[in-house]
Amino acid sequence: MAPSKNLLKLRMKKRFVNPKNEEVWKGRDMDRVPGEAGKAQERRCGVSLGMDLKAGFDLSQENSVSGLPLPDAFVEFLKENGLDSSAYAGAETIPRYIRLKPGCESQLMDIETELDCKLEKVDWLPNFFSIPSHIQIASTNAYRSGKIYGMDAASGAAVMALDVTFGDHVLDLCCAPGAKLCMLADLLGNSGSITGVDVAQHRLAACRTMLQKYKLGDQCRLFVADGTTFSLVPVGSHTDMKLCSIDGQDMDIFREWTSKRSWKDRKDAAKKKVGTSTQASEEPLEPELIFYGRDSGVVGAQRTKLFRMADDNVISTSGYDKVIVDAECTHDGSVKHIQKFEYWGWSTFQRRVLDAKRTQNLTCLQWSMTLDWTGQSSYGTASSENRQQSKKLALLTNGFRLLKVGGSLVYSTCSLTVSQNEGVIKLFLSTNPSAELMKIDAADKWRCRCGGIARTVRFDPKTSQTSGLFIAKFTKLAC
Numbered sequence: 001m002a003p004s005k006n007l008l009k010l011r012m013k014k015r016f017v018n019p020k021n022e023e024v025w026k027g028r029d030m031d032r033v034p035g036e037a038g039k040a041q042e043r044r045c046g047v048s049l050g051m052d053l054k055a056g057f058d059l060s061q062e063n064s065v066s067g068l069p070l071p072d073a074f075v076e077f078l079k080e081n082g083l084d085s086s087a088y089a090g091a092e093t094i095p096r097y098i099r100l101k102p103g104c105e106s107q108l109m110d111i112e113t114e115l116d117c118k119l120e121k122v123d124w125l126p127n128f129f130s131i132p133s134h135i136q137i138a139s140t141n142a143y144r145s146g147k148i149y150g151m152d153a154a155s156g157a158a159v160m161a162l163d164v165t166f167g168d169h170v171l172d173l174c175c176a177p178g179a180k181l182c183m184l185a186d187l188l189g190n191s192g193s194i195t196g197v198d199v200a201q202h203r204l205a206a207c208r209t210m211l212q213k214y215k216l217g218d219q220c221r222l223f224v225a226d227g228t229t230f231s232l233v234p235v236g237s238h239t240d241m242k243l244c245s246i247d248g249q250d251m252d253i254f255r256e257w258t259s260k261r262s263w264k265d266r267k268d269a270a271k272k273k274v275g276t277s278t279q280a281s282e283e284p285l286e287p288e289l290i291f292y293g294r295d296s297g298v299v300g301a302q303r304t305k306l307f308r309m310a311d312d313n314v315i316s317t318s319g320y321d322k323v324i325v326d327a328e329c330t331h332d333g334s335v336k337h338i339q340k341f342e343y344w345g346w347s348t349f350q351r352r353v354l355d356a357k358r359t360q361n362l363t364c365l366q367w368s369m370t371l372d373w374t375g376q377s378s379y380g381t382a383s384s385e386n387r388q389q390s391k392k393l394a395l396l397t398n399g400f401r402l403l404k405v406g407g408s409l410v411y412s413t414c415s416l417t418v419s420q421n422e423g424v425i426k427l428f429l430s431t432n433p434s435a436e437l438m439k440i441d442a443a444d445k446w447r448c449r450c451g452g453i454a455r456t457v458r459f460d461p462k463t464s465q466t467s468g469l470f471i472a473k474f475t476k477l478a479c
């Protein structure tokens with residue numbers, strides 16, 4: 001006889017100990033889907049843009065097969081979004097992932113000794129290792145001294161999809177707390193630049209701390225700003241912007257960043273605060289630079305020029321080479337996030353997930369209601385006003401606007417819903433003729449499935465033994 005929901009809940013509670021992101025589940029042997037099976041699944045999916053959005057989902061199974069004590073509200077949420085709860089099956093077998101800081105390869109054995117477990121190499125993702133999910137890393141020396149990162153393998157895949165190359169200028173439009181940004185910085189080494197943007201100041205401050213901990217800040221600058229309106233191009237893109245000597249007393253020139261803010265910075269920030277409180281809420285948030293590294297191109301730049309917005313002509317040739325939009329979402333694909341409700345209480349699920357879903361713009365909601373499983377949605381009926389309200393769409397559109405011609409953009413969410421993924425993509429493509437979906441070459445080796453639109457990919461917990469993630473990659477055509 002199947003255990004009752006309450007019994008399952010109790011078992012789950014026993015496993016869950018630490019509320020602070022350190023879920024303590026008893027690890028079992030990993031029961032992974034062989035790579036070939038994953039590939040076969042991909043091959044089964046069609047390739048045309050108007051394909052059936054059911055592809056990649058198995059709707060035939062009952063919710064009970066997930067084996068998780070999913071509350072009715074969540075099951076309802078999954079049903080509403082055409083998702084099969086069996087995607088969450090075997091969640092306890094999903095390992096924890098760590099990323100090894102490049103250069104620390106020779107210390108693997110020491111790290112294994114300290115963590116008291118074997119680091120299993122993730123064969124499809126460089127520098128990633130899986131460890132049993134009950135292993136906690138936060139208190140270890142390896143973690144504290146910046147030799148390892150805690151990062152899900154699917155998130156690593158989103159970064160790899162961007163294919164950064166030496167010298168790229170990269171924009172991370174929703175960057176905090178910074179796991180992807182740090183990986184980007186590791187991949188770029190001492191070349192190019194990274195601009196991180198996030199609307200949440202406290203989260204961006206955590207990102208700054210992370211950059212400093214891992215000693216990765218030299219090429220980076222961080223802005224508290226609304227990614228839907230952010231409009232600054234990489235440093236050096238304005239032809240008339242030359243770096244100046246910082247010997248003099250010119251207060252308009254950026255000096256080396258220090259955690260102590262100058263009198264001028266404090267005055268500017270105070271001015272902005274007054275401005276923001278009196279600004280109409282529709283007015284764009286003025287970007288606030290909260291960190292810049294010594295090789296980010298900011299030191300020696302003139303303030304007035306650094307904060308000058310670029311027009312589309314400048315952007316097409318001197319915009320970012322790579323952009324990642326890791327949009328805020330309902331987090332329903334993240335098993336670790338869903339597990340937290342065992343601690344927070346399932347009653348908070350309504351507020352934390354369903355209300356979040358509601359507060360998204362109307363476009364996405366309308367989409368989820370009007371999209372039928374044949375993909376022949378009536379999305380065209382959403383008014384252009386509602387389209388403007390779409391936060392994800394606005395983030396994606398603005399990220400794409402800041403991309404130079406020939407550059408590439410990765411859009412990812414840790415939601416498995418169609419409305420937040422394929423729905424947004426389809427609408428985006430219909431309004432941006434210069435955008436073309438690209439095949440993610442590295443995905444041939446990943447344990448993912450194809451998304452509901454050709455060339456997009458989905459990691460679902462059951463198939464990939466990672467958190468759920470959706471990834472799409474675009475390039476910008478000249479037109």
Ligand SMILES: C[S@@+](CC[C@H](N)C(=O)[O-])C[C@H]1O[C@@H](n2cnc3c(N)ncnc32)[C@H](O)[C@@H]1O
Binds near residue numbers: 328
């Ligand atoms: C999924 S998290 C990003 C995770 C991050 N990429 C990482 O790897 O650590 C989404 C982020 O988007 C930010 N965000 C939400 N709305 C935003 C907006 N309009 N502009 C910029 N950032 C936004 C949130 O504050 C949150 O930090």
